């Protein structure tokens with residue numbers, strides 16, 4: 001899958017721009033604060049339906065303007081016509097998402113049309129941050145491959161909030177029947193058992209790929225491992241049985257309501273899941289060097305691309321924000337070579353991060369929100 005073109009109208013500091021991309025390597029380069037990351041943010045919007053910086057839609061509209069429109073053309077292997085995705089973001093009122101000119105009813109309908117893997121400096125937190133960062137990594141990755149997963153996550157979140165409200169009422173003295181607890185425990189554990197199955201399967205694949213990336217990148221000198229941690233596994237290290245997971249969570253959620261009401265929160269469930277990342281047997285968060293943590297995070301992202309291809313037959317688009325400036329030259333060289341044969345769009349202050357001629361690279365200079373030159 002490749003992005004052949006992106007258009008921007010009053011999006012952040014980009015006034016009116018149409019940018020064509022090479023199917024191989026694209027380097028968006030220029031001084032600081034010119035709009036390079038803004039352009040990646042606009043493209044990523046179609047993969048995920050939101051900003052990768054956690055910004056609201058209205059924050060992305062050019063300051064002082066009422067409306068922003070962005071679009072991408074996506075070509076897929078074996079398909080004759082590109083898919084045109086458009087987002088119209090008004091400062092007031094509802095946004096509109098369109099596919100080939102026809103309105104889409106929701107963000108989840110758009111997700112999957114452009115599959116992309118994003119890496120930006122803040123993604124280091126997938127290794128050195130808390131469990132929520134790793135759950136979010138899994139959610140973003142799996143959501144792009146499996147719309148059912150998005151539905152299960154929202155089912156889980158909805159029943160989680162209902163049950164949390166019930167816990168608060170119970171804590172303030174309201175009587176709650178065991179049938180009522182059971183209803184919410186059933187809803188939560190049902191969705192959770194499928195989410196855990198997807199996360200478990202994904203972690204197995206992820207681990208396999210990350211091991212092979214490290215093997216190649218370090219010549220076998222550093223050995224990583226990744227394993228999934230969840231209440232639903234119930235201590236099982238090899239293999240996950242969804243029916244068993246569901247039963248385990250249902251029992252926890254019906255047998256401990258007093259304790260949960262006292263704690264003021266739901267103590268069991270997939271909202272507590274984590275990934276255990278280790279390097280040479282030690283916790284990567286606590287023991288790995290800066291460069292090793294960066295390599296680990298990047299290896300996870302590259303693996304995400306491999307898994308996406310296994311599932312769909314096509315590589316996703318790799319959007320890499322300022323990734324090379326953080327790596328030594330041998331790791332940088334390895335990554336560039338490893339990514340040949342995929343479409344990458346990378347930002348950098350220097351065009352020289354990618355050797356000229358590498359995989360027919362296109363160098364796009366960005367100045368003050370505009371394309372200043374292409375070669």
Ligand SMILES: Nc1ncnc2c1ncn2[C@@H]1O[C@H](COP(=O)(O)OP(=O)(O)OP(=O)(O)O)[C@@H](O)[C@H]1O
Pocket residue numbers: 011012013030031032033034035036037038039059060061062063347348349
């Ligand atoms: N809604 C907006 N309207 C107008 N300008 C904006 C808006 N949001 C951000 N900007 C401007 O966009 C500029 C460029 O931001 P961007 O993050 O894309 O820079 P960059 O080229 O990636 O720089 P760096 O090399 O420092 O990462 C910022 O200086 C910011 O002031």
Ligand SMILES: [Mg+2]
Pocket residue numbers: 036037038321322347
């Ligand atoms: Mg930037």
